[in-house]
Amino acid sequence: MKPRRKSVPVRVGNVVIGGAAEIVVQSMTKADTRDVKATLNEIARLKDANCRIVRVAVPTREAAVAMVEIKKASPLPIIADIHYDAPLALMALEAGVDGLRLNPGNIKDPEKVKEITRRAKEREVPIRIGVNAGSLPGRPKEGAGVRPPTEEVVAAMVNAALGHIHILESLDFNLIKVSMKASDPPTMIAANRAIADQISYPLHLGVTEAGPPRTGAVKSAVGIGVLLEEGIGDTIRVSLAGDSVDEVEVAYGIVNALAEKLTGPNLIACPMCGRLEIDMLPMVAEVEKALKKIKRPINVSVMGCVVNGPGEGQHADIGIAGGKKEDEQKLAS
Template identity: 45%
Template structure:
């Protein structure tokens, strides 16, 4: 287990054994206050705890104040090249800025950002992505390094950037080291964690489409989280940002690090199945995850929807609420007790009502 310093972002303390927080990033135009705030509200309903927005120009930076009035979660401003955007974002009440000291010009620019951040209690995240490290410029795009060497290059750049802030006596720093390559990402984060007590925001960059990106992210982030590496997590998918949030929670839930929604057990179905397990599970998930109050009620419950009598009764009996399917119906179990038979067409509404009535 790696011990890190504590960094405050909004109401959350990151690092040093505190819960791993789930983060996402808006894909709206930040200058469009209404659209951006609306998307953040949806992300908050999905459980997103920290949200990030791109700040490409001064108009976007100036929109942050109005966006903050309409949301409840901490906001991160993603800034490159222009330190004045960071100063304006801090002035507008942002909770953290993502900025690399090395790409905003003179040291005096960094000093101004650090002073403003200190005065406002705003954290700074340094982000190193494999696709934009300084090494690429020096070799004109030749990327024939081993994964181990890539990790070393990324970590050296992150430490170099962090050292600029350390020399200015600024400690409220978070670092991210990301690649679209599983091995490089894991190696870089492990190497950094051995050399620094700065908390890490972990994720793969450009992870991909829903299925491939989820698998790749689960393997990489699961590897790091099991070793105690990671203060915040983002799953980068070419997908609705709410699915990024849900996927992040499912990874944390599978590792026993956070609770989020029910533990829904269902069989893959086979030739013995005489009920619609797939449709039932999809309908249940849609109802649960689209209703914030219901999602909170369902969190921590184990629910089983099984298709036949081979494994069905055992799995259903082991759940809080479980159904083992037969021919067009199923045997309902509650907390290990066999209850009664239930027609398949009533399964979804029945289980939803059970969740609503459940008293923890």
């Protein structure tokens, strides 16, 4: 990866985003926020998956009330996700959340934004200005099977972000993070490139509404991966129509695929072909399951034949290569 773009560090609870900090992986709960037990159980699973920060939706007053208990018991910093209803942001701040996410597309009244900002400033709580292409006012309409011109959408996204940044800065508030999300990687990439040189705040990357696990992982890898390779991005969230723990695993997969130094386990497995002489898929599944319990950097290769197996094994920390007689396990020296 290229050297990271310089950004001002912002602290969310006990986690630093931006500056010289490592890329932070976060996720969002899928449970009904009003169900405190279910939400906390999900947060506990996310922590076990090495998620660093969790965002929680606050769509109602009941959800905002539940945030008091959730925040008290959460092992991870909590960001309250606010849309439409500015008073819910104030309730979330009273609950002690570690951060807010505001959407310029649906909290537009400058006076309401200022009121939230003043309260956040009193508590030193950061605000993410979370721009979504799909919720922008005046967004160009799509034709059947055709996206609106990327340039027009990107310009609208940048203007929305800069407008809210100006409101926050007018109150001498600089605990700001920014995200520029779209459901298609080209727009998301272009929007982040466009704003990266205009601000010094940390950037949160994500392809929003990416889809079910398989297609969502592909879109996220393209959008997030391209930007990280260019040195753009300080924290990431993979958005999948599925388990939030899967989001974290895909996110770390993206980071590990680009990193000079691993941040966790890396499983190398051959795609299989007619040379295969072992029952490889169950073996790969078993190794993958075992690696989920490991947090330290480690390379493990599982290869189905002797063509690349021994070579990959020697470069890995642990290598498994299938042969005619038996599976061969080698520890790299």
